[in-house]
Amino acid sequence: MEFNLYEQDWSKYLQLEQGQLEIRKTLPRGNSHLAPEQVLQAQKARLIEAAALCIHKNGYAATSVQDIIQQAGVSRSTFYKLFQDKEACYFYCFKKLSSLHLSVLMQAYQAHKVDARPAFEVATLAFIQQLTVNPIYVNAFFALAPYSTAAVVAELNVVKTHYVTLLAYWFAILPENIARLSLPQDVFKIVVEGVFSYLRHWIMQGQVQSQESVHHHICYVIFSTLGIHTWAAQHLAQLR
Template sequence: MDFPGYEALPRGRHHLTREQVVASQRERLLQGIIEVVAEKGYVHTSVADVLKRARISRETFYEHFSDKQACFLTAFEEGAALLLEVAAKSAGSTEVPVLERFELILSAYLNGLASDPARARTFLFEVYAAGPAAAARRFEIQRRFVELVNGVLLEDERWHLLPDPEFACRMVVGGVAALVTGKVAEGDLAGLPALQAPIMALVRQLIAR
């Protein structure tokens, strides 16, 4: 079966540099494991499955990664970091009201996941099957997201009045993560953007107290 976007590099002479070849191989392996894990689950995904999807030789795979978990963790870290970067950039100028900035971050997060079902399922659901190392890295990404959100919300004096603003932010971000993971587990990716309204209503209530 052919998979679009996984064209093998041309045999023989070509105009690509060694660095370009290596980068192409690595990107195809990372995308390959994301897609296969989303389809088959982490436990049932083998290195052979990734090789077939990425059209990469086994020898080349081990030039990039020591094993399946190393490949998966790299894909998770880079994908999560990119989503975090997009969310941070979406916050816009500090001249924008705080709650609007938070809503922009939330919208970028929810819509980003909804638009990429393979990454959403792999990074939010299957990550738990990849062992303690993956769970620890997911926690670290969530901690960075808490820092981003709390940094924005702290610009509103009302957020400072909460008994423990950072704890409140951890509760909000943890709740968002749980809601999103539930939608992904149900296969309802299209329903992710609809979470925005009730989440915003809750945050407004927290600030209004």
């Protein structure tokens, strides 16, 4: 039976829990049974979600600590107990999200690594679907990351380097009858930069295309750039 990507259960790769994606409107008042560290963690979750919502709406530069704490319903002193400043809050969120996405991609690839082409395709689609779990988080901490701070941009470049290394390694271990080219590292950098730019545009435009379309576009670009033209043509045919 032919492997069908779009009939797979992707939930096992989507690690963000929906219960963590809704802003906590209230915290227990008075003498609750929660330990102080539990209350602090709940407040941290509210601040992160509030930061995501504010940055999603207004951008990083136009969002202040006051905006975040007002949205979260948390005191200024609590914010500074958890984060040094707005940049530290944003950097924490960016690191969490980027680590999650990398983990999702690697888990998906490993689950299908015995068959080269599905492994590439599954990893790509799982990553794309992860981006749709919570559009507010992804816009705030992925699409808008290049427009935030120098520290985040530097970390974003580290993240891209991880993807370049993975792509180059996965290409290198393909059978010789599939991968006949010897490619310099810059080719893999161009692919990753292009995919990231395309996904940022897709997210910032409100994800007007279907996940399936985006997946075929990306796979076509990856496979055609790497010289695997048979695989690329099959994705191009799905777009016609």
